Amino acid sequence: MPPKDAHPGLRISPFIDRLAHKATMVANAREGYATSTHAHDCDMLFVPLAGRFDIVDARGDALQSSPGHFLWFAAGAAHATSAQTLRQTHVAVYVDSEFWEMALRAQGVHAPAQGMRAGSAALTALSQQMLSLAQAGETEERVVAHCGALVMEAARLTAHPLVQPNDRGAPAQVLAALLADDIEADLARALSLDAFAERHRLSRRQVERIFKTAFEVSPLEFQQRKRLERARYLLETTGDSVLSVAQQVGWESGSYLSRMLGKAWSMTAAQIRASAPHP
Structure with a gap:
């Protein structure tokens, strides 16, 4: 049955009969991928993993999507997708609409707008894992757990603003x-x-x-700065040795960490620990 919000005459690509576990995944690496305008009888999350895509969304806006984005389309929302590179890879997760609403509520998100948003490292990692599982022919039960985790992460990210179609700097x-x-x-x-x-x-x-x-x-430079910030936090909040802290942030020696602390704050590890607030 077509979704109640679907435009009359719009082609419906059905997936609802495949949602016994509330969500299912389809991975696609077909060269020259393109679809005509259509909708689904459930919600859909579209995650690019390689290549560039032109997507016409439910409002008729033309979006340029690439890895680092994801898109959400509600059941019945018209959209069309075409890869702008010969080679492409993407993951589409089809989600039961009530399950998606529950995920949004669990993340404290109310009535978000459909469209394209920035993804996250977690969303990309989950999508890559799901792609690997699909390529390895793993059972649906293994894929289902990843689908659920991806749905929850996408719901969390849906609280973020949309990437605007005319914002050329967004990609x-x-x-x-x-x-x-x-x-x-x-x-x-x-x-x-x-x-x-x-x-x-x-x-x-x-x-x-x-x-x-x-x-x-x-x-x-960004990584070094974040390593220093993390090292200082560990020195202030744990009793780990200087060597252990250094190794936890990616440096092999405690003496190197000590030199970096001296350059950044003119303090030793012992001084940082002594100056830390105590409960």
């Missing part, structure tokens, strides 16, 4: 924010700009320029 801002989120998610991990650039079909130099425009520091 670069989203890319910079995604890299920053990626860096902060695991400070102990070595910075891999080449892998990030390849994933987003850009050069390393382009990624560095985009990031520096957004944050006024290079990705490496």
Whole structure:
């Protein structure tokens, strides 16, 4: 049955009969991907993982989407998608409308607007995991748990403002924010700009320029600053050794951490601990 909000005559792509577990995922890496205007009989989350897409949304606005974005379309909302690169990969999660409403309420989100928003490192990681599971032919039960986690993360992000169709700077801002989120998610991990650039079909130099425009520091400088901030927090709140703290933020030696603390705050680790407020 077509959704009650669907425009008469609009082509409906049905998925509701496949939602025994409230959400299901379809991964697509087909070259030259394109769809005509259509709607679904349930809600849909669209997450680009590679390539660039032109998407006409429910309001008729033309959006340019790429990795770092995600889109939500309600049941019955018309949209059309076409890849602007020959190679593309995306994940679409089809969600029972009542389950989506429950996820929004659980995240404290009320009546959000449909459209495109900035994603997060968690959303990208979940989408990549779901893609890997699909490619490996894993059972639906394993995919379902990831679907639920992705739905909850997307619901949380839906509280954020829409990326406006005429905001030409938004894709670069989203890319910079995604890299920053990626860096902060695991400070102990070595910075891999080449892998990030390849994933987003850009050069390393382009990624560095985009990031520096957004944050006024290079990705490496940003990582070093965040490592220092995290190290200071650990020194102030835990009894971990200087070596342990250094290793937790990605540095191999306590002496290197001590030098960095001296450069940043002219303080030793012991002085930072002594100056920390105590409950």
